[in-house]
Amino acid sequence: MTAANLVLLGRAAGAPAPGALVSVLIPARDExxxxxxCLDAALASAxxxxxxxxxxxxxxxxxxRIVEARAAADPRLRLLQAPPLPPGWTGKVHACARLAEAARGTHFLFIDADVRLAPDAAARMAGHAxxxxxxxxSGVPRQRIGSLGEGVTVPAINLMMLGYLPGAGRAFTNHPAMAAACGQLLMAERGAYEAVGGHxxxxxxxxxALALSRNLREAGHRTEVVDGSPLADCRMYSGFAEAWAGFAKNAREGMATPLGLPVWTVLLGAPHLLPWLLLPSPWAIAALILSFLTRAAITLRVREPLWTIPLHPVTVAVALAIQWTALIRSALGRPAGWKGRAYQPVDVP
Structure with a gap:
């Protein structure tokens, strides 16, 4: 599957339609x-x-204050203040919904504040659409990894996308269950976005991002994941503790479900961890070679640091530990916390 996905993963290409206007939308809380x-890169778009x-x-x-100072010098930039968070909303989803309401563009490019767009990213994504x-x-930006803690957590994103999702989110996999998207770098066409209710x-x-992609596919629209490494780069977290908290926050809406996580534990643990317990069996050695070759191929394609490849078994073990911790915390009724807010998990079909 990894080999097929690496071949299938395409790059955004095409010319924007006449009259296109891309609204770059950035939710920001203590950023x-x-x-x-982030603004310097976005405003350099061409x-x-x-x-x-x-x-x-x-x-x-x-x-x-930082946004206001730049907005005073560039009329393309606007600062908005989020209204109080209504009951039943999460912070980022609420901010994105309000951003879309205020935007004038034909396309909405949602990015996180830690993302740095390439100058041609907006044009290439609008043209590809x-x-x-x-x-x-959507695409996963090139991940800038600056610490050991990030090195054993962040690479799991592309491992799961390219190693375990049939078609890696390409449009021909049109079933909603095969949908994928990355909230760090996501462009939606305005009409389709509004037709499905947006955020x-x-x-x-x-x-x-995953919820929006699935909603669009359920309504008959086409969604696609492209190679994000030429379009943007991002440093998600600054260390292990922050990475653990960030991935745990979303876990219950992904792998960390009572029925799904045991299956994922087998799918990840059997090929990547179990062979270590069976050494020096020739079969175990062969399995580990395939495991590391798979990881190396993904790492090279998405341009992540090569020094993270030897850490691959730790990355898999940590990913499973995060998921199991999130599931157990949810079972105990403990909410996920992020930037001073607490959220009860949502069970997703």
């Missing part, structure tokens, strides 16, 4: 360390007209 560089909207979601640091009749185009259709969800 003073990131927002300046090849398609853009506007940039930042939703300051109750920040207590200097996020708003137009050329292929897509309602949604307001799933106010309690934490994994908003």
């Amino acid at each position: 003073a360390a990131n927002i300046g560089a 090849g398609v007209p853009i506007e940039v909207l930042v939703m300051d979601d109750g920040s207590t640091d200097g996020t708003a 137009a050329a292929n009749g897509l309602a949604l185009v 307001a259709a799933f106010p309690r969800r934490l994994h908003d």
Whole structure:
């Protein structure tokens, strides 16, 4: 499956339709360390007209001041203040919904504040959507990994996408169950987005990109994941504790379900961890060679640091530990926390 997905994973290409306007939409909560560089990259976009909207979601640091200073010098940038979070909503989903309401564009490019767009990213994604009749185009940005803690957690994203999802989210896998998207870099065509209710259709969800992609497919629209490494880069977390908390936050809407996680434990543990217990069997050695070759191929394709490859068994073990911890915490009634907010998990079919 990895070999097939690496061949199938395409790059965004095409010219934006005449009259296209891309609204770059950035939800931000206490992002003073990131927002300046994020805005500089977004405002350097070329090849398609853009506007940039930042939703300051109750920040207590200097996020708003940084945005205001840049907005004073560039009329394409607007700062919005998020209204109080309504009951039954998660923070990012609420901010994205309000951003979409204020946007003027034909396409909505949702990015996180830690994402740095390439100059041609907006144009290539809008062009790819137009050329292929897509309602949604998404990709995993190139992950900048700066610590051991990130090295044993962040690579699991592309491992799961390219190693375990048939078709890796390409449009021909049109069933909603095969949908995929990355909330760090997601472009939606305005008409299709509004037709399915946008983010307001799933106010309690934490994994908003996946929910939007599935909703669009259920309504008959085409969605696609492309190679995001040429389009943007991102440093998600600054260390192990932050990475653990971030991945645990979304776990119950993905793998960490009572029926699904035992299956995932076998699918991940059997090929990547069990052979270590069976050494020095020749079969175990062969299995480990295949495991590391699979990981190396993914790492090279998505341009992640090569030093993370030898850490592969630890990455798999940590990924499973995060999922089991999230499931157990949920069973005990403990909410997931992120940036000062607590969220009860949502059971997803």
